[in-house]
Amino acid sequence: MSSEKKASYMTQEGLDNLKKKLKHMVSVERPEISKQIAEARDKGDLSENAEYDAAKEAQGMLEARIAHIESQISNARIIDESRIDTNQVQMLNKVTIKNQKTGSVMTYTLVSESESNFKEGKLSINTPIAKGLIGKKVGDVAEVQVPSGIIPFEIMEISI
The missing domain is CATH 1.10.287.180 (Transcription elongation factor, GreA/GreB, N-terminal domain)
Structure with a gap:
């Protein structure tokens, strides 16, 4: 190490x-x-x-x-929360995504590993889904590799 x-x-x-x-x-x-x-x-x-x-x-x-x-x-x-941009997905953004395979819509806030809490909708920045969403804009589709295969997620909304 x-x-x-x-x-x-x-x-x-x-x-x-x-x-x-x-x-x-x-x-x-x-x-x-x-x-x-x-x-x-x-x-x-x-x-x-x-x-x-x-x-x-x-x-x-x-x-x-x-x-x-x-x-x-x-x-x-x-992280200086006053400098958070919502033009593209980044840490501390609240992101609403739509699973294009199932049509289900989910909203997650991307946070650090130590702050993650799936029940509260706080998704660790180190998860495959979060990594796949980083840098995407509203309307983009992120092809995310998960254990069960590739899932296309459409970015519906980015907020703080």
Whole structure:
């Protein structure tokens, strides 16, 4: 893996949410796991102590998540939302597309990986659909390669 840092573009709201999540992990979850480890250690023989092993594993996973979020925060680049253009599809645009095979119409907002939430209609900029839409204009058809084949999406509307 290269040591090159990859900028992570996000909104101020997305960065604030990451910082909140990190604070909770460090100030609530980390002490909780430390307490579980101490309690399990107090129960004696660690070689056959499943509680201790589970708590240590949970600690390792938490530390990995903390490191990942710290990395995202340190590489964060805030997008100036006042400079967002709607002439062509780009990050933070709300895009209404029509699947030309099925006729279904969907609206997604293209966001960073850390802000994506499919239930809220926030589609990661790294997904095949988002990558296929970038740079397209209203009326264009994007031929998007998905696992099931190629789907033609017509760009119906681009907004903020």
